[in-house]
Amino acid sequence: MGLWLCASPAGAAAPGDPDPTFGTGGIVYYSLGSGPSPTARLDAVALQPDGKIVVAGRGTDSNGHDSFLVARLNSDGSLDPSFAVGGVFMPQLGSGSPAFSAAHAIALQPDGKILVGGEANGSPSGFMLLRLKSNGTPDSDFGDDGKVLADLPSDGPDYPIVNALAVQPDGDIVAVGTAVFSESTHSTNELMVARMNGSYGSFDGSFGTGGAVLQQLSPPSITQHSQAYAVALQPTGGIVVAGSIDPGLPVPMILRLSGVNGALDPLFGDAGIVTYLPYPGGDTAGSFGGLAATPSGDLIGGGWAFGQNIAGEPAALVKLKGVDGSFDPSFGQGGKAVEFLGAGPNPSARINSVVAQPDGEIVVGGFATDANGDHRTLVGRLSSSSGAFDSTFGSGGEALRQLDSGAGPSSEFASVAVQPDGKILAAGLAGSRVVVERLLGAQTSSGGDGSAPGGGGGGGNQLGPQNLVATLSRLGITPAVFAAAPSGPSIAKTVGAQVSYENSQAASTMLTVLKPARGVRHKGSCVKPSRRRRGKRCTRWVAVGRFTHADKVGLNSFRFTGRVYGHKLRPGRYKLRARPRFAGPAGQAIEVGFRIVR
Numbered sequence: 001m002g003l004w005l006c007a008s009p010a011g012a013a014a015p016g017d018p019d020p021t022f023g024t025g026g027i028v029y030y031s032l033g034s035g036p037s038p039t040a041r042l043d044a045v046a047l048q049p050d051g052k053i054v055v056a057g058r059g060t061d062s063n064g065h066d067s068f069l070v071a072r073l074n075s076d077g078s079l080d081p082s083f084a085v086g087g088v089f090m091p092q093l094g095s096g097s098p099a100f101s102a103a104h105a106i107a108l109q110p111d112g113k114i115l116v117g118g119e120a121n122g123s124p125s126g127f128m129l130l131r132l133k134s135n136g137t138p139d140s141d142f143g144d145d146g147k148v149l150a151d152l153p154s155d156g157p158d159y160p161i162v163n164a165l166a167v168q169p170d171g172d173i174v175a176v177g178t179a180v181f182s183e184s185t186h187s188t189n190e191l192m193v194a195r196m197n198g199s200y201g202s203f204d205g206s207f208g209t210g211g212a213v214l215q216q217l218s219p220p221s222i223t224q225h226s227q228a229y230a231v232a233l234q235p236t237g238g239i240v241v242a243g244s245i246d247p248g249l250p251v252p253m254i255l256r257l258s259g260v261n262g263a264l265d266p267l268f269g270d271a272g273i274v275t276y277l278p279y280p281g282g283d284t285a286g287s288f289g290g291l292a293a294t295p296s297g298d299l300i301g302g303g304w305a306f307g308q309n310i311a312g313e314p315a316a317l318v319k320l321k322g323v324d325g326s327f328d329p330s331f332g333q334g335g336k337a338v339e340f341l342g343a344g345p346n347p348s349a350r351i352n353s354v355v356a357q358p359d360g361e362i363v364v365g366g367f368a369t370d371a372n373g374d375h376r377t378l379v380g381r382l383s384s385s386s387g388a389f390d391s392t393f394g395s396g397g398e399a400l401r402q403l404d405s406g407a408g409p410s411s412e413f414a415s416v417a418v419q420p421d422g423k424i425l426a427a428g429l430a431g432s433r434v435v436v437e438r439l440l441g442a443q444t445s446s447g448g449d450g451s452a453p454g455g456g457g458g459g460g461n462q463l464g465p466q467n468l469v470a471t472l473s474r475l476g477i478t479p480a481v482f483a484a485a486p487s488g489p490s491i492a493k494t495v496g497a498q499v500s501y502e503n504s505q506a507a508s509t510m511l512t513v514l515k516p517a518r519g520v521r522h523k524g525s526c527v528k529p530s531r532r533r534r535g536k537r538c539t540r541w542v543a544v545g546r547f548t549h550a551d552k553v554g555l556n557s558f559r560f561t562g563r564v565y566g567h568k569l570r571p572g573r574y575k576l577r578a579r580p581r582f583a584g585p586a587g588q589a590i591e592v593g594f595r596i597v598r
Contacts (some may be wrong), residue, residue: 010133015442016379016394019423022438027403029433030079030385032071035064036260037595038108041429042069044106044116045415045436051075055427056116057414057434058102059090065100067092070116077436084136093130093147095122103130107165107173110579110588113139117162117175124150127194129175129201139411143201160192164231166239168259169510169579169589170543171198176228176241191215191226193241193257199525208262210217213282215255215264225250230291230354232299233320235510235548237565238265243303244287245275252276252316254290254301256325259546269325276318278305278336286316290354290364294384295550297322302351302364312347314340315366315385332387339389341378341398342369349378353416358506360384363441364504365416365426368400375410376402379426379439386502399439404431407482411435470551470580470587476500477560477576481595484562484569496561497594503551503580507587510548512577513564514541514591541575562596569596 013019018026033040040059047053052074061067072083079087093101101120108114112134120128128149131142138146163177172195179192192214195207203211215226225246232240244250254277256268264272276288286305294300298321305316317339319331327335330426341349348369362384367375378400381393389397403411405532413428422441426499429435482497490511503509519526519540526538526570545564560576562569574596579589 013440015392015440016381016399017440019440021076023436026439027435027437028073028077029403029435030071031430031433032069032090033059033064037064037432038067041414041430041433042427042436043104043414044101045417045425045427045433046106046108047417047419047425048072048108048112050404051419052080052418053417053425053436054106054114054119055434055436056103056106056107057427058118059434061090061092061099063098064104065092065094065098066131067094068103068116068118068120068128068282070103070106070114070130070136072136073436076449077438082135084132087136089132089136093120093128095120096125101128103128104161104163104177105165105175107167109167109171111141115165115167115173116532117165117177118173119159120149122149124178126161127177129162129165129173129196131201141200142486148158148196148201163227163229166231166233167198168233168543169512169546169577170514172196172204173198173201174231174233174239176231178227178243179513189225191228191241191243191245191255193228193231193239193262195262195525199527206261212542213257213262214292224251227287229287229289230301232291232293233259234293235297235508235546236322237546240269240291240293240299241459242288242291242303245273250285250287252286252301252303252305252318252456254288254291254299254318254320254325267324269320274320274325274327276301276305276306276316276336278316286313288316288318289350289352289366292354292362293322294356294362295358295360297548298328298384299325300354300356300362300384302354302366304348304350312340312342312369313349314342314347315349315351315364315368316363317351317362317382319384319387326529330385334566336362337387341380341400343371344369346373351378352412352414355416355418356384357418357422358508361390363416363418363424365413365428367412368398370400370402374402374408375412376400377411377413377426377428377435377437379413379416379424379437381424381441393441401437403435403437404433406431413437421468421563470509471504472509472578472580472587472590473590474500475576475578475590477592477594480593481597482562483598484596486568488561488563490545490550490561490563491558492561495561498557499560499576499592500555500557501578501590502555503553506555507551507580508548509551509556509578509580510546511560512579513545513569514575514577515544516540516573544569544574571596571598 042057045538103118105117159180228243290302411430
């Protein structure tokens, strides 16, 4: 196991260039596999509040089989020796014959613990969720000694795989992916969404069937395949999932589930589903691999799609309105942007990861072919309002590099993250080695054509705050006893109680309404009673609804109507929890109590 530092040519640094303070010349290669032909790849990257970088993927074990891989890097790209063993946690979590396992997703909890999702074979087989402490050791309070390797509570598939993770404002964990059902003649895939308790890893029985939703979205056929690769949480509580369905060929798809029970949201798209078919008159195939919610609540999906009469596989981007899933006509062509980013005889490109910046720009990562048809890494930046690539970044909005110098070179980014200072982290593989690159990314005017960002919120030339985590103080609500408004949204100009707080920087704050419920003391926490959890009675607070507020630096104030999700709160005691997010992990939550009266 080792690492290589790669130097880049000297010259004036510009947005999209490798960051010279990271590794050597902005790029670090890591050889993390073992066995007779060691290989590894990274599928996920996340940024800690202290600036350290967590990556996850898979690397070969001593027998040459894939094993779980989690590593932590210092801000300069070196492996962090305070994490696991020399900065790397690489156990074989599979127990089958032969044993194999792999990590595909990372999510950071507010307490600093690290969630990693993926797969591992054995009995049960597939679904793997691991939680590590900040020092890289498994957290024994979570699942079975830090691991949840479980059959799904609903009608169990043969092999469920976790491809993406998200942490809700109330701490619960959303895991999405694919559930494989093997049969004697063929196999089918169903979209999988599970929700779990953020403290212990138990499945949330109020969601789907026993904590999991399995959806076969494709029409009946011999090859039914529905798969999920990305997830985004909306301030309204909706769970948005991106992937593909297969009505003959895999088609890019985005859907929304209710955050209450996991049902498809009939107010979104067509009965909860939006499909992307850019080539009328010919078959379309492809998938969405990346998904992000913009500060305004809209959705950006990225992936790939090709048509029957189209040469190559162009990258695909769409923008959906967050309210109903309709395509935003101001973005690209009717909400859809097909980009031929690749070169060569069969130009191809794929977007594997999408990140929405607070300034209204979008960062994407993946690959595009070069003149020889080989894969090279792609990082792009574009406007979320118009879909135009940012001409100040890289070459016409794109940074394309071949990071593998071997025979038949191939390199690709699987995941990107944006630091609060605008620098971009990209993780993936170059040949048989894993690679992490950091690019300069000074924030510029959103829109690619010098226009200001749409939807309000100030100019796009401001560099913004350098704090990694936004912080709130002095949360208050006046009056603390009031009647809920008979109609309208959660926030109004003149109706309701006035909520005020101070934010350390411009951010988006999630407001969660909680009500008291009966609980029992278990492992030092107040949890939902069950047959396995008995103890002294206590009061726990459960979420009944959420909404969001766009903050400015300093004092923020708005009126809360006492309504969530279009309904009045019933008379009783409640808490209002505020948690800010600027970039990366959410900040510390603060709470204030209030009462609703008739």
